[in-house]
Amino acid sequence: MFEKKYKVKHYKSRIYNPIRGKIIRIALIVLISGALFAAGWFAYEPLMKAINNANKEIIQNDPVSKPEPEKKPAELPQEFLDKDTVAVTVPTEKLYDISEYYSFIASLDKEVTAVVIDMKTAGGEVTYKSKQVSVQNVGAASENAVDLASYIDTARRAGYDVIARIYAFEDSTAPYNSADMAIRYESEEGVLWLDDSVDNGGKPWLNPYSDTAQKYVLDIVYDAVDLGVDAILLDGLRFPEENAAMGYAYFGVGTEETSREEILARFAKRVYSATVTSETDLLIAFDGERASIYGDTPTYEADGFSPYIDLTLFAGKKAVDGTEFGELPADTTEFVKAVYASFNLAPETKTIPVISCGGLTAGQLRSAVRALNDSGAAGYIVVYDEALFTGTPQNPDEQPPD
Template structure:
């Protein structure tokens, strides 16, 4: 029995060694499999088709089956429009007869102009149309002719640009018939200027209203522009003969004149297409105001759309430079030189009737 036990002990030991080897091998295989799974984890991509491997660190974007080619459209920025150069203003003064005889357009063309200006209220106070105003009838200022107003309207309905000049306070008619409206001398006569013309008093509210109402009637007749001339206090003649007082108080002059311009502008508000213009002189524009007439740059530009200027010895450039120094920048067509004769086609000019 002892011999048999010794023989079989060696056999059992050999079987255990083989089993241990198998276990170790399986453990190694398992470890390698786990390591492989860990290494491949970041390369696993899930999609609608299941799990598959991708490149590490890259995001896979599905490619559409029907891809439309990308069209790149370059949009150019909208260019800033270049302002059209302002055409020169060329206005020819025509006689009153051209208001009704059908020759206005031909006369304007012959003068090389593009517009016409007529005296509708002259320095003598006479109106070139039939007014409905009481003072016009009282002062014997009315024009005549049953069809005169209709003829004027017909002219203004055409293509010709028309300007109505109004001699505001220089008026030889109405103060003669209605003396209370005139500027007075120390002897209580109607004062006359260096040209022997009477003047309505700018201080008188009825005189200002009369002129304002005339401007409205002219706008109603279809004129494109109302031009106020002699629209402040007189500067010519023996001013020392004028009676001082409430009717002629230099301290009030500028306020009276500026308010008159505003009054006319307001009255024309119902006719927004009608331009309001004022005649002035270069000395007033160069200095900013005139102590005698009491016109001022500020007062005129507050109401006027355009200034007509008697240049005298000055140039248009002188005036423009002076206005710029006062902070006033006028468009090129808002400053028109008054000339003795028609100018050329490249510059602005106006002649008075």
């Protein structure tokens, strides 16, 4: 075996040893690597901040990368039955005189939010100019019939919502002009049936079973929807009162197979179908006294109901639920709350009661409307009375006078 010999290189100042050269090179590599690592370590944080800031600036200046701010949904118009409506009826005589109508609108109290305009009165008179063939054929329009669109526009520009009141089958005008729509006496060939004797002011009625009568009323409803009223108050949706005369009332062949309540419910549904796709709400009026005393509260398809309340008719009577109404007090708050509760309405039912001012003092009216609000009504309609204030009291906390 030969022993390995180192190759000796001769330089000017020294002799080069290959082992020592390798060690030096390794040491230099380690030293340089450590220095680079240390430099990188201390430079990392400011470097990353610089990079992040640069990226942030790029994102902020780049409209494509910037996320769109979340948009709020457009605010929907408030539903009519959620507005705390305070309405007053427009007297017919003021409707037929344009200057009187303007004065009436201008005189309303600041608390009033809506007006009620009759399109078809309880007497059957049509107050406006209709293009419906059925309405024109019946010929029940007043000789003073108005351009209702302009009247509605006047009310709207003054800041008021508009409720159109339409009496359905309570109509003593159309039967004389179109007997096929009327209740007849004993048979189809009979004369017009009257709800009482002529001497007692007996009146004819439209026949709720008559398709022609239903179409006639519906055409007026369609006019109201086309005019864009905020709500329709469908009144007179009933049969005549039960009395001796009703024993002679003839409604048509086969009508006994469908109950009166059912035929009214079907018609109410037809009216609701005419309004449901529009922005017009349907309110159905009913007799508050009958609902309280006899339990005749309707359950028709509608957006809301309007019980007609004449407080003087409740005094001294007893409701079907056992509630006893005493004399009408000066402060009607508790009296009215008891009346409203006796209607036995479903909890979710929306109501805008119609309150008669007849026989009431200003204090009784003020406390009555406060009681309706406290009972959950969505507002109220005051039947106009020259002698009484048409709106709510200026100070709602004011105690009614004795």
